[in-house]
Amino acid sequence: MVLNDRCKRILDEITKDPSITSKALERKLDLSRRQLGYSMDKINEWLLLNDLPVIERTRQGHFIINQAVFTKLGNRQKHKARLSEQLVFTEEQRIQLILTMILASKEELSLNHFTYELGVSKNTVLNDIKQAQTFLDSYKLTVRYTRRYGYLLEGKEFQIRKVLSHVTTQVLQMPNGEEKLRKIADISQEQVDEVTQRVENVENQLSYKFTDEKMKTMPYILIFIMHRVRKGDIIDGFSIEYNELSDTNEYKATEQLLYDMEHVPESERLFITLYLLTTNIFSSDIELEETIPNIISSIDDMLRQFEKRACIHLQDRDQLMDKLLQHIKPAYYRIKYHLTDTVLFQGSLSKEFEEIHHLVKRSIDPLETLIGEVIPDNEVAYITMLIGGWMDKHGESIEKKTKAIVVCPQGVSVSWLLFNELQQLFPEFVFLDYLSVREFLHYKLDYDVVFSPIYLETDKKLFVTKVFLGKEEKHRLRKQVMLAIYGFIPNEMSMESVIGIIHKHTTVHNEKELEEDLLAYFERGENKNFVSQAIEERDIKLDQLIIPANITLMDQVSSWEEAIRISGESLVTSGKIEHRYIDEMIRYCEKDPYIVIGPNVAIPHAAPEDGAHEVGMSLLRLKKGVQYTNDYKINLIIAISAVDKQQHIHALMQLMNLVGSEVDRNKVINAETTDEIYKVIQHYSTN
Secondary structure (H helix, E strand, C coil), X not given: CCCCHHHHHHHHHHHHCCCCEHHHHHHHHCCCHHHHHHHHHHHHHHHHHCCCCCCEECCCCEEECCHHHHHHHHHHHHHHHHHHHCCCCCHHHHHHHHHHHHHHCCCCECHHHXXXXXXXXXXXXXXXXXXXXXXXXXXXXXXXXXXXXXXXXXXCHHHHHHHHHHHHHHHHCCXXXXXXXXXXXXXXXXXXXXXXXXXXXXXXXHCEEECHHHHHHHHXXXXXXXXXHHHCCCCCCCCCCHHHHHCCHHHHHHHHHCCCCCCCCHHHHHHHHHHHHCCCEEEECXXXXXXXXXXXXXXXXHHHHHHHHHCCCCCCHXXXXXXXHHHHHHHHHHHHCXXXXXCCCCCCCCHHHHHHHHHHHHHCHHHXXXXXXXXXXXXXXXXXXXXXXXXXXXXXXXXXXXXXXXEECCCHXXXXXXXHHHHHHCCCCEEEEEEEHHHHHCCXXXXXXXXXXXXXXXXXXXXXXXXCCCHHHHHHHHHHHHHHHHCCCCCCCCHHHHHHHHHHHCCCCCHHHHHHHHHHXXXXXXXXXXXXXXXXXXXXXXXXXXXXXXXXXXXXXXXXXXXXXXXXXXXXXXXXXXXXXXXXXXXXXXXXXXXXXXXXXXXXXXXXXXXXXXXXXXXXXXXXXXEECCCEXXXXXXXXXXXXXXXXXXXXXXXXXXXXXXXXXXXXXXXXXXXXXXHXXXXXXXX
């Protein structure tokens, strides 16, 4: 850690005159109370890192300084100049400095400027510029040299702003970063302080506090933005949704920030508004309004999914919701406008963090649906830190919970069904993943239990189980697992009895919600709401996949292979799969009896890489059935084109509900027309 210029000036003043008071120091250096407080925290952090006692302050504002600080600082002053001269930049730092010079310098740049500033040879600079171009490729930007303008960046201005924000943040973290940045851009401390004051006025107007890191970087980035605007490098054709930003308080704050800059065009005002909206805040004195429709309900849905997957009940949930809202509101705009590469995550990667991170990633669907974008890992990591820190604060941990994985030899559909079945059977376990055997061989997260329909080589507890379990089979498996894991069979709790007791002593206004909350709290019993909530997460319904054009009615076929080929033909015709996918379905069926999901029903499918292009389902009805192995007679064959582990799950769960009804299953088997079958499918698509 290196002290910035302000901290150095404060430390110099205090050590030169230990009798100076806080108020006198604020007046002398033209600092606000907050600026002094923040700087003193940084100074004390630096002192601790250097094994020195911290500087304390009395209530009257006097400083208490240990003699060791004077001794150490005296020696440091003697070597300060020499240490500064010895500073050597890494290749990565040189690249960041080169890009900063190109973006922020007020003069035309040649190789000589870079060699002088970085203290390296021309060949080294040329190689660094090549590496800089590699970095810029992902932004679709190009470093170019012209005799007239020197080195410059070419490409869309919006992409240039992203790079500017990134490299500015990186340079400020270097030793003497602020000093280096001011020198490169030829700006004074007075300019930085003036913009800092404007940002603090924005804080007051918005009634919240930006994080310390952002308060450090924002003045420089805003100065650089205005420098580019004055040069004529204007955001052009930027797909900002005007109405989404112009109605925000941040837009009004931008107008205040630029109160004396009438020349700034509307597109730039919107960009600065977006910059404010994407900036992390530390705290808010007012309740953040729901300017983003459904953001609060989406955060709530995410937390509910996480609680189920982590087998915990988050305490003080409303307070956690507020903290997440403070972070996710700026993250929403960063993700939507592809500004997430300006966020650098430097958190811990402890074993438990990785497990929580994994469960958060699997629970993030509601937020991704809200934003309409996949949430990048660095943003998920920050959400993980907030939830993990909250758990730690309240003594919650998944470290000691039993963690399980499900491994199936083929087919994401069957493995997900087994995963879902076992989650309901063992609600006290943290189920991390459902995997293919190949994925299992390279799985990195720690786990305690493996469930699989086949034997696997593992040093963990392995339970070989059928994919589709009857009531007695579930009971036996639970007993077997509980005895193996805990050495005893826990008493089953009757939720009905618990609610009956509550009824005796109080009035229950909403029994359904009471049952849900009790289930979440006790983490036990049959989780009756899991299936319906899992279904609500998905968009594609059963009647959107099994459409009339994908339904084939026949009385009988000559073989199982012929049945598969007929069932897959409509998916080939519609471009959902290639012909080779049908061959793979047949091959998988030869060794995979787990595709039978209920009486007379099978769901043949292959892996996504076997020729699946789009998610899809087709249904072949055989009134007289076809023999599959020696054990099953199949009347309904639903071929599934699964392109990933997610898109078809909604429809698959609705299909499982249909298969579970003997009456409706027989209606489909005995139907005379496609319309009769489709009406049954539509009925289950509303569940």
